[in-house]
Amino acid sequence: MIHPSGSAVRDRFAQVRGSGVRAALLRVRLNAFAIWQCGIAAAVAWLVAENLLGHPRPFFAPIAAVVCLGLSNNQRLRRMGELALGVSIGVGIAEILVNQLGNGWWQITLVVLIGMSIAQLVGGGALMTTQSAVQGIFLAALPQTPGGGLYRWEDALIGGTVALLVVAFLPADPGRFVRREAQDLIRELAAISSESAAVLRSGDSQRADAVLDRARATQDDIQSWTDALRGGEEISRISPLRRRHMPELLRYRRGLVGLDRATRNLRVAVRRIAAALDTGQEMPMPLADVFDHLAEILHMLEGEVGTAPERMVSTTALATLAARLDPEQLGAQSLSANVVVAQVRSVVVDLLGATGMDEQQARTLLPG
Known part of the structure; x- marks a missing residue:
């Protein structure tokens, strides 16, 4: 057995302590107001x-x-x-x-x-x-x-x-707190999508189970967004100085509904991938590219969340992804593969709803 040297242990301790100090300072900064x-x-x-x-x-x-x-x-x-x-x-x-x-x-x-x-x-x-x-x-x-x-x-x-x-x-900026929580959730969904693509390429069932655990934990992020939104809406009702934020908060409310649904559907897709790999089933490789594409769009949406619908570029990107979601063209021949494609189709529709598009209109963008 090789034991770490004293300097290596000290370096690791300093690294952990430094990260703890940074996290503590970040908490103070976020709660300073x-x-x-x-x-x-x-x-x-x-x-x-x-x-x-x-x-x-x-x-x-x-x-x-x-x-x-x-x-x-x-x-x-x-x-x-x-x-x-x-x-x-x-x-x-x-x-x-x-x-x-x-x-x-x-x-x-x-x-x-x-x-x-x-x-x-x-x-x-x-x-x-x-x-x-x-x-x-x-x-x-x-x-x-x-x-x-x-x-x-x-x-x-x-x-x-x-x-x-x-x-x-002396009100806080209600939009800033809501935006931070919304971006945290969307960033996590992008990471889960990217990890799912890697899992599909590797076929690693243990890694798939880890991604599923991560997807299940997103419920806490949804709750944090919900709590921040309620607090922001309360501030805008109480403070005459923050009434102008009401349209922005309404967009966040609509975005929360769409992202909540998208999160649940993405979770089902990841669960099906994990179940398929656990039983030794092979999944079509084009699905990995779909999840990578979804991750890119989510990163785009992270920067646009709360923006007026007419100014959102991610809507066009989602429409492009929707056109790719034909099970036959993606090689989805097994039940598991078809379930994953169906769930990703639902995710895209939900995300389009979060950007302000009507659900029926969003569904027309999907291949028949």
């Missing part, structure tokens, strides 16, 4: 609660602002509503029980049980349920102060309102 929003909102919420309402050390106002904003652009209005309702439930239950029963460990238990149960009864999510317990614990565990419960509820409203104003008047 959201972090900045949280910092501004926390400061403003504290100042409003302390100077305008006279609350002594209103620590929960900045907490509420940061909780409502978070790093995600998605569901901020829902987070604000759940926070306010959760605080109301927790404060209300604790005020009633503590005034009657006093402070102590068993009072905390009772406050948590009742508060969380009520939050669930009214259909609250995780944030509302958690806040109903946390706020009850605060009031049941700490010495009572004049206006404590009311101040906590007011601080929650202040923090949530400040968060809403920050989103409205």
Whole structure:
């Protein structure tokens, strides 16, 4: 056995550490705007609660602002509503029980049980349920102060309102986040198509199984695009400064529908390739060229996603690929080969739909 030298181990460690540092810096850069929003909102919420309402050390106002904003652009209005309702439930239950029963460990238990149960009864999510317990614990565990419960509820409203104003008047660019997630998915689909072409040429069944695992993992990319789109649509509704992004977000919404369908059909095609190679079946080599062609178009679409349909060059390229998808000319004589061609035909139709073409019109581009 040959053992790596000390210098080789150090070099490998430095490489891994360097990639970890780069990934960490990338995360900070991608979330920098959201972090900045949280910092501004926390400061403003504290100042409003302390100077305008006279609350002594209103620590929960900045907490509420940061909780409502978070790093995600998605569901901020829902987070604000759940926070306010959760605080109301927790404060209300604790005020009633503590005034009657006093402070102590068993009072905390009772406050948590009742508060969380009520939050669930009214259909609250995780944030509302958690806040109903946390706020009850605060009031049941700490010495009572004049206006404590009311101040906590007011601080929650202040923090949530400040968060809403920050989103409205210091908004992120909704299109940028959606575009990034869309490009990640399309880039991954291009890689899967390219790998599928290589698998068809090599006939390597183990490599085909690996590509299938990669294709199945694309569901996470679709969900990330969906979440980013919902967040962008919410920003455009809240902020008058971002209303102009609505047509762009509508194009991303249409593109998401088409790419979601294309991803599912591509996944079926890859699964059939893997199944065929696992049983020793041979697949026609022209299919490899088709997958390479599809990968090239996907790379083209990656740069055009979100663009107005009349400006998209990838539509013409997809039409050219559609004309090639004749099973007979591609040598598809087995059931597996015909299934793969059929799925690629569906992928192309779905991608044409993502570029804005009507589905019926897209299907007319396919060979009979």
